[in-house]
Amino acid sequence: MRIKGFDKHYYLMLLPGYLWLIVFSIVPMFGIVIAFQYFNPGKGVFHSDWAGLEHFRYMFVLKDTRQVFFNTLLIAVLKIIAHLIIPLIFALMLNELRQIVLKRWIQTIVYLPHFLSWVILGGIMLDLFSYNGPVNQLGALLGFSPTLFFAKAELFPWLVVGSDVWKEFGFNTIIYLAALTGINPALYEASGMDGASRWRSLWHITLPGIRTTAVLLTVLSLGNVLNAGFDQIFNLYNPLVYSTGDIIDTWVYRTGLLNLQYELATAVGVLKSLIGFILISISYYLAYRLINYRIF
Amino acid sequence: MKHTFKAAWIFSISAVLVLSACSGSEPTAESTAKETQTQNTEPADPYGRYEEPMTINIGMQVDPTDKDLPSGDTPLDNQYTRQIEEALNIKVEHAFTASAANMRQKISLAIASNDLPDALVVNAVELRQMVAAGQLADLTQVYERYASPEIKDIIEKTDGAALKSVTFDGKMYAIPGVQADADGIHIMWIRQDWLDKLGLEPPRTMEELENVARAFVEQDPDGNGISDTIGISGPQSGDGKMYANFLESKNNLFGFDAIFSAYGAYPGYWLDDGNGNPVYGSTLPETKEALSGLRDLYAKGLIDPEMAVREASDEPIINGKSGMFFAPWWMGYGPLTNAVKNNPKANWQAYALPLDADEAFRPHTATPSTEFVVVRKDYEHPEIPMKMLNNLFKNEMENTFDPSKGGPGFYPLRVVFAPSDEIEFTNKAIKEVLAGTKTKEDYAGDRSYKLLSSDLENITKIKQEPYDDWSIDTWTPDADWGAWTRAYSIMVGGNPLVETEMDRVNSMIYEQTPLMESRWVNLKKMEDEMFLKIVMGVAPIESFDQFVEDWKRQGGEQITREVAEALQQ
Numbered sequence: 001m002r003i004k005g006f007d008k009h010y011y012l013m014l015l016p017g018y019l020w021l022i023v024f025s026i027v028p029m030f031g032i033v034i035a036f037q038y039f040n041p042g043k044g045v046f047h048s049d050w051a052g053l054e055h056f057r058y059m060f061v062l063k064d065t066r067q068v069f070f071n072t073l074l075i076a077v078l079k080i081i082a083h084l085i086i087p088l089i090f091a092l093m094l095n096e097l098r099q100i101v102l103k104r105w106i107q108t109i110v111y112l113p114h115f116l117s118w119v120i121l122g123g124i125m126l127d128l129f130s131y132n133g134p135v136n137q138l139g140a141l142l143g144f145s146p147t148l149f150f151a152k153a154e155l156f157p158w159l160v161v162g163s164d165v166w167k168e169f170g171f172n173t174i175i176y177l178a179a180l181t182g183i184n185p186a187l188y189e190a191s192g193m194d195g196a197s198r199w200r201s202l203w204h205i206t207l208p209g210i211r212t213t214a215v216l217l218t219v220l221s222l223g224n225v226l227n228a229g230f231d232q233i234f235n236l237y238n239p240l241v242y243s244t245g246d247i248i249d250t251w252v253y254r255t256g257l258l259n260l261q262y263e264l265a266t267a268v269g270v271l272k273s274l275i276g277f278i279l280i281s282i283s284y285y286l287a288y289r290l291i292n293y294r295i296f
Numbered sequence: 297m298k299h300t301f302k303a304a305w306i307f308s309i310s311a312v313l314v315l316s317a318c319s320g321s322e323p324t325a326e327s328t329a330k331e332t333q334t335q336n337t338e339p340a341d342p343y344g345r346y347e348e349p350m351t352i353n354i355g356m357q358v359d360p361t362d363k364d365l366p367s368g369d370t371p372l373d374n375q376y377t378r379q380i381e382e383a384l385n386i387k388v389e390h391a392f393t394a395s396a397a398n399m400r401q402k403i404s405l406a407i408a409s410n411d412l413p414d415a416l417v418v419n420a421v422e423l424r425q426m427v428a429a430g431q432l433a434d435l436t437q438v439y440e441r442y443a444s445p446e447i448k449d450i451i452e453k454t455d456g457a458a459l460k461s462v463t464f465d466g467k468m469y470a471i472p473g474v475q476a477d478a479d480g481i482h483i484m485w486i487r488q489d490w491l492d493k494l495g496l497e498p499p500r501t502m503e504e505l506e507n508v509a510r511a512f513v514e515q516d517p518d519g520n521g522i523s524d525t526i527g528i529s530g531p532q533s534g535d536g537k538m539y540a541n542f543l544e545s546k547n548n549l550f551g552f553d554a555i556f557s558a559y560g561a562y563p564g565y566w567l568d569d570g571n572g573n574p575v576y577g578s579t580l581p582e583t584k585e586a587l588s589g590l591r592d593l594y595a596k597g598l599i600d601p602e603m604a605v606r607e608a609s610d611e612p613i614i615n616g617k618s619g620m621f622f623a624p625w626w627m628g629y630g631p632l633t634n635a636v637k638n639n640p641k642a643n644w645q646a647y648a649l650p651l652d653a654d655e656a657f658r659p660h661t662a663t664p665s666t667e668f669v670v671v672r673k674d675y676e677h678p679e680i681p682m683k684m685l686n687n688l689f690k691n692e693m694e695n696t697f698d699p700s701k702g703g704p705g706f707y708p709l710r711v712v713f714a715p716s717d718e719i720e721f722t723n724k725a726i727k728e729v730l731a732g733t734k735t736k737e738d739y740a741g742d743r744s745y746k747l748l749s750s751d752l753e754n755i756t757k758i759k760q761e762p763y764d765d766w767s768i769d770t771w772t773p774d775a776d777w778g779a780w781t782r783a784y785s786i787m788v789g790g791n792p793l794v795e796t797e798m799d800r801v802n803s804m805i806y807e808q809t810p811l812m813e814s815r816w817v818n819l820k821k822m823e824d825e826m827f828l829k830i831v832m833g834v835a836p837i838e839s840f841d842q843f844v845e846d847w848k849r850q851g852g853e854q855i856t857r858e859v860a861e862a863l864q865q
Binding site for chain 1: 401404421422604829834
């Protein structure tokens with residue numbers, strides 16, 4: 001604004017992001033054609049025979065596909081809700097804490113699991129909930145008979161959501177805390193003068209103050225609604241929990257990469273992208289209508 | 297991490313498929329010219345050294361946790377690669393490497409993107425896919441002209457099974473590895489010292505098996521005062537299987553193959569229905585019965601309660617917490633080396649048990665070839681991989697390599713060539729030599745048993761008298777762990793194979809049929825999931841009947857017809 005060439009730096013900083021997007025997201029879109037072909041790697045995308053919608057038809061015949069889409073949606077929606085609410089509550093609680101040192105400590109500790117990969121955390125989770133693991137030992141003290149948690153299909157989605165929230169809520173908390181510091185302290189002083197209780201100022205100042213951040217985070221996460229977390233589930237699941245734990249990405253991985261059914265896997269991937277696109281459009285529209293917020 | 301995953305999975309695999317499709321897809325017309333060029337059928341020197349230095353780019357499986365290589369050596373520069381360069385003037389380069397867990401997807405991507413290394417080792421499903429895609433060189437002439445007599449001998453002694461598995465439309469598209477029959481026979485490994493301590497005999501029937509397992513769980517066989525022992529180990533999560541199947545017909549560790557066959561059940565195998573028609577073993581009433589038996593054992597806590605969820609089933613075996621498991625003969629190479637290092641008194645012995653209702657041991661058998669060396673079409677020197685295999689076999693015969701400086705897995709493009717009776721033959725030979733009825737020299741002529749001479753030489757280092765007792769206290773593994781691993785496997789794991797009369801049950805087919813390429817994955821998933829649920833008590837045993845119906849309806853019936861047709865040909 002002030003200097004004429006200043007914007008260039010911004011565009012330069014955008015460049016790596018755009019390159020990444022083009023290489024990994026735009027160019028590969030072309031691969032969608034595989035879903036409509038009898039794909040022969042020897043002939044390549046350009047010379048394989050066309051199959052029309054056959055793979056899509058087969059996909060809808062399979063019981064698996066419906067199950068997998070349902071699992072993905074359920075796990076992802078639960079995750080989005082939990083990731084919205086829990087860090088928000090936690091950030092508000094931290095914000096009320098007057099002991100700065102204690103606050104910093106807590107903030108750092110809950111933030112730590114974010115840096116561990118699911119390969120490691122998956123192993124830790126499986127050990128924690130194993131037959132002779134700490135959770136079952138604790139249960140034994142309370143008189144419960146040992147349970148194999150990760151073999152129970154009805155528990156699996158909750159374990160997945162729970163462990164994901166535990167891993168990530170520290171990170172989201174920091175974003176909310178940043179938004180909280182952006183609220184003008186004069187507002188609190190003024191409400192104090194007017195005799196507002198802490199609950200009142202929470203309701204009338206704090207929450208409206210971070211509303212945009214909350215909506216922004218939710219809208220952005222809706223774009224991921226069909227990504228229920230490949231690396232997490234891949235490291236935790238087993239055939240016993242396929243019925244509730246198998247998601248689109250793990251299914252596509254097994255079908256396409258391990259079992260060489262490229263066309264079917266791509267067809268499912270395409271459908272996933274399509275649904276994802278519709279959901280993003282809806283959430284964008286809602287954000288605009290409800291709070292007049294536009295990302296673009 | 298998270299971002300790369302996102303990118304890869306949002307657009308699923310299509311990403312890689314396209315990127316490389318732009319660079320790949322050569323016109324197919326060139327290949328015909330190449331074929332006429334190799335019409336020369338003169339036998340060539342299988343060990344001939346190239347005058348000009350040659351380079352071959354291969355895809356190779358490398359275990360990142362393998363610390364066997366001496367310091368300074370790498371998977372690209374070690375005793376094997378140096379020997380290859382010296383003897384053949386071939387320089388090996390890596391097009392890609394991957395750990396065992398990632399190798400299959402790496403190969404899958406290479407196929408899909410039509411960007412193959414010059415040569416690599418693949419499995420049967422991948423081979424089929426690559427042939428269908430027209431990506432492979434015709435190796436018929438190469439095999440005729442270059443294969444060494446010993447390797448030809450081994451391949452041709454499989455009654456045509458090895459050659460059949462690589463021949464499509466009359467052309468050979470791969471060099472088949474040949475593994476010993478013993479790899480496909482799953483026997484019972486049991487803690488003899490626990491049995492002795494509790495005054496028990498090796499269980500012969502399913503009933504006795506249950507009693508022994510119960511004693512192992514309840515009577516504190518390891519004597520630590522805590523009830524923490526497992527009766528029967530089960531498959532691990534991820535790659536664990538309850539039984540081998542017609543596509544992966546051998547080397548199933550910690551499954552229940554022997555228990556299934558004690559019920560006369562052969563799930564995962566294509567059986568003769570009595571009239572010469574194929575029927576899929578998993579859908580038969582015997583399998584239901586066996587599942588019900590396993591379900592009972594599991595419910596009583598006699599099978600590892602953490603089966604299918606446990607990440608590594610060998611762990612409780614190594615730590616002395618498990619009393620019994622089912623696996624092939626080579627468990628010295630499996631968990632037992634570490635188990636004995638942990639507890640030198642852990643007396644693991646093997647038996648061809650339990651027996652079925654007719655008092656017989658009827659194991660299922662494997663196809664000899666499950667690994668194949670393939671060469672990329674248009675590679676200028678398709679004979680190089682064959683010569684490397686010749687060279688490996690020759691040097692194994694001559695004992696050139698020292699396995700303690702990096703195991704044979706570091707040999708590029710290695711596949712096993714073993715005579716079908718290698719284990720049984722070696723077992724008997726060692727016994728003869730120990731008994732003094734024959735000497736090492738008597739076996740000097742058996743060149744295709746490539747490790748026999750070193751086996752016979754090493755045995756007295758690690759095995760002490762009495763020579764008719766194979767308990768762990770008659771061995772001295774500390775003298776040479778490498779030799780002990782092999783000898784203990786061959787003797788203790790080989791004894792049941794030599795001493796037991798076995799009625800072997802074959803699968804009628806060991807390959808995929810065309811429809812299986814698209815439908816098998818989902819049928820198999822349904823089967824794996826349902827059977828695990830039945831055994832672990834999550835689904836009622838009656839759901840087996842529903843499974844059979846679903847299986848037939850969702851393509852199983854059509855596939856059965858296809859298998860019948862394939863057998864007619």
